[in-house]
Amino acid sequence: MNIVEDLLNHSRLALAKGITAVENEYDNAVEIMTKIYPHTGNAYVIGITGPPGAGKSTMTDGIAKEYRKRGKTVGIVAIDPTSPYSGGAILGDRIRMMDLMGDDGIFIRSMATRGSLGGLSQKAGDAVKLMDAFGMDVIIVETVGVGQSEVDIVKTADTTMVVVIPGMGDDIQAIKAGILEIGDLITINKADREGTDKLNIEMEMMLELNPEHVQWRPPINRTIASRGEGIEEVVNSIEEHHKYLVDSGKLAEIRKKRIKSEITDMINVRVNRYIDKNVVRTPDFEKTVTKLQSRELDPYSVVDGIVGKVLK
Amino acid sequence: MANVKVLVAKPGLDGHDRGAKVVARALRDAGFEVIYTGIRLTPEQIAEAALQDDVNVVALSLLSGAHNTLFPKVVELLKAKGMKNVLVIGGGVIPEADIPGLKAAGIKEVFTPGTPTTKVVEFIKANVK
Ligand SMILES: Nc1nc2c(ncn2[C@@H]2O[C@H](COP(=O)(O)OP(=O)(O)OP(=O)(O)O)[C@@H](O)[C@H]2O)c(=O)[nH]1
Ligand SMILES: [Mg+2]
Numbered sequence: 031m032n033i034v035e036d037l038l039n040h041s042r043l044a045l046a047k048g049i050t051a052v053e054n055e056y057d058n059a060v061e062i063m064t065k066i067y068p069h070t071g072n073a074y075v076i077g078i079t080g081p082p083g084a085g086k087s088t089m090t091d092g093i094a095k096e097y098r099k100r101g102k103t104v105g106i107v108a109i110d111p112t113s114p115y116s117g118g119a120i121l122g123d124r125i126r127m128m129d130l131m132g133d134d135g136i137f138i139r140s141m142a143t144r145g146s147l148g149g150l151s152q153k154a155g156d157a158v159k160l161m162d163a164f165g166m167d168v169i170i171v172e173t174v175g176v177g178q179s180e181v182d183i184v185k186t187a188d189t190t191m192v193v194v195i196p197g198m199g200d201d202i203q204a205i206k207a208g209i210l211e212i213g214d215l216i217t218i219n220k221a222d223r224e225g226t227d228k229l230n231i232e233m234e235m236m237l238e239l240n241p242e243h244v245q246w247r248p249p250i251n252r253t254i255a256s257r258g259e260g261i262e263e264v265v266n267s268i269e270e271h272h273k274y275l276v277d278s279g280k281l282a283e284i285r286k287k288r289i290k291s292e293i294t295d296m297i298n299v300r301v302n303r304y305i306d307k308n309v310v311r312t313p314d315f316e317k318t319v320t321k322l323q324s325r326e327l328d329p330y331s332v333v334d335g336i337v338g339k340v341l342k
Numbered sequence: 343m344a345n346v347k348v349l350v351a352k353p354g355l356d357g358h359d360r361g362a363k364v365v366a367r368a369l370r371d372a373g374f375e376v377i378y379t380g381i382r383l384t385p386e387q388i389a390e391a392a393l394q395d396d397v398n399v400v401a402l403s404l405l406s407g408a409h410n411t412l413f414p415k416v417v418e419l420l421k422a423k424g425m426k427n428v429l430v431i432g433g434g435v436i437p438e439a440d441i442p443g444l445k446a447a448g449i450k451e452v453f454t455p456g457t458p459t460t461k462v463v464e465f466i467k468a469n470v471k
Contacts, residue, residue, distance in 0.1 A: 043424045046396040054344040117345070118370035124391060125380040131387040140395050142375045144345065 033058070034065045037164055042137060045164045049139050052156040063156055069163040071285075073105070076170045076268060077187030079212070081205065084193040085219040085255040086172050087126035092253075092261035093268075094130055097168050100265075103135040105161030105169040107154055112142045119143075123172060137161060151182040152295060158186055184212050185288060188281060189271045191215040191264070194233070196225030206236055213248050214271050217264055221252040246274050309336055346374045346470055348399040351388045352381040353412040356405045361455075365401065365433070368459035374399075374466070385412055389419035392428065398470050401462070402449075404434040414447035427471040433457070 033051065036044035048066075051059040076093070078086050087108065094104040108123035121140035130136045139157055143150050154171060161169050171187055184190045192213035194205065209216060216233055218226060233250050249267045253260035275281035309315055321327040350366045352359055359381045369376045377395050379388065392400050400420070402413055413432050420428050432444060433453040441452045451465050 042393060046393055050396045112375075113370060116371045116373045118373045119375045120366055120370050121375060121377045121395075124377055124395070128379055128383060128387050128391070131390040138391075138394050140377050142345070 033062055037066065037160065038069060040165065042134075045137060045160060046139075048160045049157045052153055052160070053141065059156075063159065066160060066163040070159045071162070073158070073162040073166050073169045074189075074272060075158055075162075075187045076168065077184035077190040077212075078170060078172045078193060079175065079184055079190065080193030080219075081195070081198065082174050084195045085253075086174070086193050087123040088255040089193060089217070089219060089253065089261070089264070090123070090170050090172050091127045091130060092255055092258050093170065093265055094127070094136060095258075096261050096265040098133065098135055102167040103165065104137075105158070105164070105166035106136070106138040106172065107141060107157045107161070107169065108138060108172045109141045109143060109150065109154060109174070111174065112144050117144075137164070137166065151186070152292075152299075155186045155292060185291065188275060188284065189214050189268050191217055191268070193217050193219050194229065195220040196223045196229045198229075202229070202232070209233075209236070214246065215264070215267050216248050216250045217260075218250065218252045219255050221260070222254045222257075226252065245278065246271065305340065309340065346399065346466065347377065347395060347397040348374045348401055348466065349377045349379060349388070349392045349395060349397045350401045350403070351379045351383050351391070352403050353383050353385055353388060353416065354404050354408050355382060356407070357381055358405060361405070361433070362403045365403065365459055365462060368463065369401075369466075372463040372467075374463075385415035385419055388416050389423055389425070392420060393423045393425055396425075397428065399429045399431065399466055402430065402432045404432070404436075409434065409436055410440055410443065413444055413449050417448035429466065429470050431462070431465065433462070 031044060031047065033044045033048050037048050048062050051062055078090055080086050090106060090108070094106060097104050106127070108121070110119055110121045110123060112119045119142035121142060124138060124140055127138055130138065141150070141154060141157065158169050158171065171184070173184065190212045192209045192215070194202065194216065195218065218229055218233070230250060230252070237248060251260055251264050251267055253264060255261065275284070318327065318332055322329060322332065348369050350362055350369070352362050366376045366378045377391065377397060379391055388400065400416065402416060404412065409432065417430050420430070430449055431451045431453065432449045436452055436454060444452055450469060453462055
């Protein structure tokens with residue numbers, strides 16, 4: 031099987047194998063990503079994030095169906111945390127999307143965080159690119175939480191939606207900062223529950239106080255994802271944001287920024303690996319550390335010496 | 343870093359997934375990445391999910407009934423989709439007499455109720471490709 035050629039010819043198996051190659055860091059991963067790169071940049075990428083159990087997967091399923099109705103193909107990357115105890119994971123997003131199986135215009139990939147979220151954001155980004163090259167029109171990335179690492183993953187998205195639910199108590203405080211930073215859209219899911227109006231007012235006030243939203247004010251939608259209610263409006267809002275980004279020239283701007291940060295990350299990873307292998311894991315370095323401990327050397331001179339040599 | 347990916351699925355019409363969930367948790371605790379897909383699935387849904395997640399193992403569970411048709415159908419569809427080297431195992435209330443037929447159809451092992459989950463874990467570790 032030629033993964034790249036087959037993937038570009040719409041082989042679903044090749045897409046699956048390509049993602050596995052980047053996920054497991056197989057030897058052929060770099061070659062695959064190199065060859066598909068010219069075929070990427072066509073998909074519109076949507077990030078969906080929010081607290082555990084907010085209904086993100088149910089919503090993703092509904093949004094995918096709505097896009098299919100509108101004639102678009104949809105790729106989904108659904109990320110769940112790896113258990114820090116066993117290294118295993120239960121990837122449970124797909125359970126909400128099984129009714130999408132059998133549709134050739136859909137491809138869903140579950141991914142575990144596998145410890146390093148930094149590494150994951152690159153892998154998730156590569157999975158998005160592979161789906162993009164495969165020809166998916168819209169790609170949805172689902173992650174849980176709105177912590178810093180999730181923010182990094184969401185940076186691969188053109189439009190980011192934060193899902194909140196009534197009855198989150200104090201958790202909402204912690205999430206607010208994240209919403210302000212990344213949310214282009216806010217969706218209150220489980221609007222069948224008590225507290226929806228109160229949450230809506232809180233969200234409105236929060237947006238009111240934020241001076242950054244002069245050109246684009248994140249709309250607040252209400253949904254009952256489990257009944258498919260409000261999903262059409264959410265997709266309308268996504269498309270409005272898309273249009274705003276295109277019309278304002280911001281889409282090209284954020285994509286350029288993204289490329290810059292991706293490439294910076296890749297350089298950092300490569301340089302760190304080089305230093306780890308050629309500096310840190312050497313007998314010389316051990317000796318230097320011993321001399322530092324006995325104060326025969328000082329850290330500044332040591333660092334100057336090493337960096338001088340590495341950057342030569 | 344390669345991890346073993348296991349799809350846990352319940353084909354057919356019966357509605358309980360307590361057993362499948364217990365197995366899913368045990369597999370996670372053994373360090374596997376478990377894709378839990380729920381109940382009342384068709385063989386096509388299961389095989390397609392297995393392809394998309396490029397899993398190493400498909401673990402099927404069925405409480406009653408149509409294992410003799412549904413289990414082999416999953417194996418057949420995986421092959422048709424080009425998924426080679428997938429270890430397919432089954433569990434549930436399966437009469438002793440049906441087991442040889444299922445094995446001949448490509449189900450590598452069949453676990454009957456009461457089998458400790460550690461046995462399933464060991465079998466996967468020993469046979470996964
Ligand atoms: N009452 C109510 N329940 C909902 C709604 N939307 C989803 N649910 C339920 O909420 C539960 C969690 O839904 P998921 O879609 O798995 O949530 P999630 O945010 O993807 O969960 P994680 O990925 O585990 O963080 C399921 O039982 C859904 O049926 C809703 O609008 N109202
Ligand atoms: Mg989910």
